[in-house]
Amino acid sequence: MRELTYGQGIKEGMRIKMLENPDVFIFGEDVGLFGGCFGVTSGLVEEFGEKRVRDTPISEGAIIGAAVGAAAVGLRPIPELMFVDFATVGMDQLVNQAAKMRYMFGGKLKLPMVVRLPSGGGVAAAAQHSQSLEAWFTHVPGLKVVYPSNPQDAIGLMLTAIDDDNPVIYLENKTLYAMPGQVEDEVKPIPFGKANIKKEGNDVTIITYGKQVYDALKAAEILEKDGIDVEVVDLRSLYPLDKEAIFESVKKTHKVVIVSEEAKRGSYAGEVAAIIADECFYECDAPIKRVCALNTPIPFSGVLEEYVLPNAADVVQAVKSLF
Amino acid sequence: MKISNENIIEMYEKMVKIRKFENRAMNLFAEGQVGGFVHLYIGEEAVATGACASLREDDYITSTHRGHGHIIAKGGDLKYMMAELFGKETGYCKGKGGSMHIADATKGILGANGIVGAGHNIATGAGLGIQYKGTDQVCACFFGDASTNQSTFHEGLNLASTWKLPVIFICENNGYGISVSQARHQNITDISQRAVSYNIPGITVDGNDVFAVFEAVQEAVARARKGQGPTLIECKTYRWRGHFEGDPTVYRPEGELEQWKKKDPIPRAEKYILEHNIMTQPEMDKLNEKIDAMVEEAVDFALASKFPDISSAVEDVYTDIVEEGRSR
């Protein structure tokens, strides 16, 4: 075992594949010498050169679009956008091109590309630099979506993402970059669609991913003192989704709380709730709860941001409401 | 140069105000009193100042992530700006926006903006509104060199030129988009060249010469007010600080900053003012002291102000809907 941070885990995943396959390359704003806005690509231009670690102009449309084109002719690009919020600027290329080309062309094309998108709030970056937009991507057929919560998963999911022949949206939580964690010496790809049971429990299932895994674990600790035994499921992969793991847990606990940092309305958390209601309703003996951000943009001021974003206490409260 | 002495003094005062506000914000950030992303305007004061000196109170501007200078130049109040940096309820945006989103609709300030390139089209829309209503107002659109690589630059200038909208596109060419130098982000050196594509006037001026900026913008504003359409003005300048506070600026060639510091727009204006007996040195010193006091007053105001009540978080999303809060 060795210790890496979440950010280093993401980088390690990319490095391993870049060493293995010359067709894998990185581009984005300030990913070279500057090392990316959050330092994730630091050192890579020194190691791989400017051909494979490219600084781009500020042109998100061109960044995503060029990834689509390069992937279409056989490369495996890893474009980085500085913040998920800027995906809006490249959204046509992502939604109408990357996600649809294979299908529209009758399955004749592969688009192996991994779009890295730093997400989430908590750093006083205000409304245009703090969003959690996973539902936009999971809504679009043709995109796969993953969201690691720790260094080990960051590497494993990255390895799988790069080897995948489809466009993969790789979401990262910007408050986790510096978080250290133990990583196995021999890194292995983590298959998509495999959730990770972070904590086993019998009384209630908390389904979550990304940063909220830690809120859920903290809530579980608090609830334990009240005699409530919580199971925490880290989805890791939002699409494909590990329905089996979810249903298995629900069959055991019969109570579900879904936690995400998204604005609640139209959230991916809502989709998970709908799937459970659709396919596993009779196993539930209480309402399916969602703990999310409020339906507002993310405010700047710390007191407001803290209030708008969900935390462990909100999870505790939601769980208790089921008993 | 046909600029009145009052105008010259006013421009000087604005530049010093921006410099002192920014220096204070820099220290507050270093002390941890102000957080988030703070992009300072130090070194570029002549651009916003020279440009806004040609504008009336009822004219509009769009700003960028590096917006403090534009806001001050357009008449923003230091107290409300400072309170916003602190995230206080008395701030321009009630603490909801922070440094990157300061706006003051009463002064025609359509907002600083965290999305690079967003202003090009918003300014064009403001120009459309003006033309539609038939007034002689204008909109000045501030943006950086690197933002001219967004599709919005082309879309905005194309629309504004085709419809002859009263917009002045003012490019602050500070040579970088974060760490990427202009030579590495576009294949031209003079961004004003791009005006050719839209068949509008495009000029490059010394962005560290407040009077040069003033004259260029003055002419563009006159054209716009007469319904003759947009102008692209490129102001060559340099930011002294990192891209944002905390940026170690590893990408800067040695000596570059020092070269530009020699072209500091403020001493240049001071020299002109003293040489032309527009102010005496004691008058100038007094003005500086007055501005120091204003900045301190702004900090005191911010410190004395309250943080917003959490109930306000769910207000202002809409004009008529208050979103649900949560019980904590």
Ligand SMILES: Cc1ncc(C[n+]2csc(CCOP(=O)(O)OP(=O)(O)O)c2C)c(N)n1
């Ligand atoms: C759409 C979008 N892409 C990227 C960014 C991140 N970003 C913020 S400022 C900046 C550089 C802007 O450079 P320029 O337009 O030259 O303005 P300057 O900072 O030099 O004043 C970048 C890449 C952003 N805020 N919005």
Ligand SMILES: [Mg+2]
């Ligand atoms: Mg610039």
